Amino acid sequence: MNTLEIIKTRRSTRKFKPNAIESEDLNQIIEAGRYAPSGGNSQTSHFIVIQNKEVLDQLAQLVCQEFAKMEIVEGMYKSMASSIYQSKNGNYRFHYNAPCLIVMFNQESYSNNIADVSCCLENMMIMASAKDLGSVWINQLKWLNENPVIVDYLSQFGVEKGEKVYGALALGYPDTEDGKPNRTPLPRTGNKVTFVS
Ligand SMILES: Cc1cc2nc3c(=O)[nH]c(=O)nc-3n(C[C@H](O)[C@H](O)[C@H](O)COP(=O)(O)O)c2cc1C
Known part of the structure; x- marks a missing residue:
């Protein structure tokens, strides 16, 4: 596929196989992300790559717990209202159980x-798509980036001052018939x- 085709056929994936991503593929996806431009060539983005299932499960549980404490208010961004609603029902998996989450x-x-x-x-999404991997942008950790429980939990993984x-990006092999x-x-x-003109 040429570049425009890869861009036009990139779609969000929200159902993943549990298999870990081949490390060569993952490294190239991260490399594509690191080679993104930055304002004034600052290069201050920090990629924290989580593949440990226990950590992902614990994080998903905490996200669900913290959203469940929030109230849905009129005029709220509909995706946030949906995260709160699903969390109050106790079954929210913000990362769609992807085997890899890259927190930015x-x-x-x-x-x-x-x-x-x-x-x-x-x-990273374009690179993943070029490799037939599935990905989806995950905004929930940004919404909770001042929540003390989430900030405290993530702080053990090398977050800097x-x-x-x-x-964030959820990444993995799509759970489709042809994969x-x-x-x-x-x-x-x-x-x-x-x-x-
Ligand atoms: C800034 C931004 C935030 C997004 N946040 C989420 C999210 O938290 N969860 C999710 O499932 N999709 C999220 N998405 C994916 C969009 O819903 C998706 O890109 C859009 O519906 C178009 O579908 P497509 O990606 O398949 O083309 C986000 C996309 C962007 C650009």
């Missing part, structure tokens, strides 16, 4: 923190383009 940290004091992390995440979560990700492009009805 950056400096809280740096004005391009989210932009830089977003470039890393997109590079001044860093906060600004996004390949869905590649049906979503039609573009928004993302307007205006050419200036």
Whole structure:
């Protein structure tokens, strides 16, 4: 596939096989993320790669526990309301049980923190797609990046001074019949383009 085809057929995967990702594939996906551009070439994004099932299960349990304490309010972003709703029912798995979660940290004091992390995440999603791996952006840890329980739990995994979560990526082999990700492009009805003549 050429680059545009890979980009257009990248779709989010939300059902994963439990198998660990081949380390060569994982390393190349991370490398693609690390080669993303950064504001002023800052390169302050920090990739914390979690593949330990016990850690992922514990983190998912804590995320569910902390969302369950929150209230759904009118006008709330619908994905956040859905996370709270599912958590109150006690069955929320924010990372869709993916075998790998790459949590993206950056400096809280740096004005391009989210932009830089977003470039890393997109590079990794494109690279994963090129390798027939499934991935999906995970925002829940960013929403909880001031929650003391989650911050405390993540702090044991090498988080550095001044860093906060600004996004995450769930990654793994898609749980589909042929093992390949869905590649049906979503039609573009928004993302307007205006050419200036
Ligand atoms: C900033 C951002 C945050 C997102 N957060 C989540 C999320 O927390 N959980 C999730 O399942 N999908 C998340 N997504 C994936 C979008 O829902 C998905 O990209 C969109 O519905 C289009 O579908 P596609 O990725 O299959 O093209 C996020 C995407 C972006 C760009």
